[in-house]
Amino acid sequence: MTLVPPLHGDAASSAFEQRLYAKVTRRALPLLFLCYILAYLDRVNVGFAKLQMVGDLKFSESVYGLGAGVFFIGYFLFEIPSNLILHRVGARRWIARILVTWGLASAATMLVSTPLMFYVMRFLLGVAEAGFFPGAILYLTYWFPAARRGRITALLMLAVPLAGVVGGPLSGWILQNLDGAHGLSGWRWMFLIEGLPSILVGAIVFFALEDNIEKAGWLSDSEKRLLADNLAADHAAHASHSFRDAMRDAKVWILCLVYFGIVMGLYGVGFWLPTLVQATGVGRPLDIGLLSAAPYAVASVAMLLGGISADKYRERRWHLALPCALGAVGLVASGLFAADTATALIALTVASAGTMTALPLFWSCPTAFLRGVAAAGGIALINSVGNLAGFASPYMVGFIKDQTQRADYGLYALALFMAMSAILVVVAIPSRLVDR
Template sequence: MSTVSGQRLADSRKDSEARTYSRVAWRIVPLLFLCYVVSYLDRVNVGFAKLQMLNDLRFSESVYGLGAGIFFLGYFFFEIPSNLIMYRVGARKWIARIMITWGVVSAAMMFVTTPTMFYVMRLLLGVAEAGFFPGMILYLTYWFPAERRGGMTALFMTGIPLSGVIGGPVSGWILQSVSGALGLAGWQWLFVLEGIPSIIVGLLVLALLDDRIADARWLAPEEKAMLQERIDNDEAEKGHASALQAFGSAKVWLLALIYFCLIMGLYGVSFWLPTIIKGLGVKDTTSVGFLYAIPYVLATIAMILVGRSADAYKERRWHIAVPCVLGAAGLIASVTFGTSPVLAVAALSLGTVGILSAIPLFWSCPTAFLGGAAAAGGIALINSVGNLAGFASPYMVGLIKDWTHSTDVGMYVLAGCLMIAAVLVVAGLPARLVNK
């Protein structure tokens, strides 16, 4: 075979592979994305409900902070068992079960009347959702090899900012326009109307999601063979320890600590952003919703661009560390320019962009060296330990706000956590996590 013919054959195979991966991405990523949008919306809509329910139910800021964060205790204790169950029974049934049960619990938040009921319902919501996110990350490893996973993870995780883009204005509108209908407060309608989509999407998952490549009837046999070969080659380079061995890995615990610092920033902003915007002098809840959406619009664009850049350069470490530093700078600037609504929202946008750009690339790190049961257990461990920050962060900011009547000190603490994450990433992770 001539050199020219060989090159043409190689180019043809490369084009065929690109088309197949594009087809796979269009088939599964939009559904995963939709799942994540409604997941994140149900997790943080309590930040908007707070604008009314604290006055209606006479809750303090620290009661809200504890209730917002206690979700993650349920998440922590049930995360690892849930992900191991998904590894055994398959993603389709288990993710559908997760979504339907958390939709029911989220809608039932309308019945809350006391702090104890608030704590219990948030705890149950965490139990219901446990395993969802690490299950999604594990599921992507069944379809995409490491060198393609950064961009796919970023696309999937744009569900976080887009839930803000969609949920902010919608939540603000519900609070203002539906309040009083059928004798229910706006915050009660908020939980009901934003819980129902999770149940519907859970049923879609049951109908449309394929557990693995072999189950995809929409792929030709040669396409399945090519995809499986890429996954097999990727898996051969990973450690295939048991879940228990993954729990004893120093690298896994380092990643858990880094993720803890990232989540401190994420949920400190997510749960308190409506309150911070309202504190800038914006009283109308619909306006709060639209301003809340601005940082998330910018973060959506940044996540996609950073993910593509990381895959193009096959680099992870600096694509995580630099956004962490930018996120910290944005949170500090939001305090510095707190007297100017325009500059404060711009600073909060930079903080949100930095935090959300780092997280998808972070998740391409553990999946680069964990496989099999070790991946199921290790990913769940990292996510559950990291998400303890989801408990600590809003509760800490709530306590600080009760003590100082300001969120400024809380923003400084969150910025410090992001800087710690940046240092740990640069100092602790290997320079090369993806094969050149």
């Protein structure tokens, strides 16, 4: 058993606490981080599959947009029960189940041959993955007090842009180099190759993830006590409530709208970025993949800096509102300069940086005032309602493009939703609620 060294004064105590939370971060975060990379990659790689699949299967832009978005219908229907089950049975078993089933569903998408099959497989992928992200956010509340969660959540959500940095070139390489191998199209190989790792990591989660502080064998009794005391002090400021209380809280529904707007921008970029890059005149899939990685690389830096700044200044509202506004500006600019590869890519980079920086900063808001069952259900409610934008966003862009033969109108519509989120945060979310 590791013994806590004797402490002499606040400085020594603070230094020990910092080392302890660094230790917890090293043990709890990397595996969740890897899981989230795989989740986001399996969710949006359909954007790269579109480069070949739409032509192979004779899908319209609207069919693609509906199929990309129907994932979130399954996600919406099963997210709240999934997160409540996680709260009851523990993160280790439930997150492992989620990974294995979504890996199977993602890999099986290689078998799609009709619009109906496409819709069904995307729906099943959403059902399988439902609960992972809000479960991961809930899991962090079992270890970290509110004052530390801005940075930790930002670290976890770095998986989103990193999935783009890694997944773009990987997907482009598979499409370009495996197309026709053993009689299979490149997009079919892509779904298979990128789906199987989730199954393997699901098995690792089952054996490696700890459910909570008490079950962590790598912590001493003194370390467990300090972590538990910090959480208890944090919870004392906000009493635990029921899921029904969360449903009746107007702030929860306002946050649903804020998140809806952010997700409209996120998946507008995520599902259409390869197509937007291709529309500027880039032809080869690998080149599209490499160029698509650039916005995500910049966004990863912006996301981390935003989380660090929000924790340092104990300020959440403006740290959330300003990136939302920046995302709106970037989306408008990417539509205005769509014909020029370099300028459009810069604008898409601004849009990606703003949208993705807003993600972790948003999740520090509901976790600041929801506790217990209200946290499990409330987080899932916000995420599931907000993620309906994941259905609306790609379908809206595809429909607008089919009707007008112009992609920029869809980008302007997405920008309006991002602007709505910025305004709601400033007008409707009290600083005293989240700034701590």
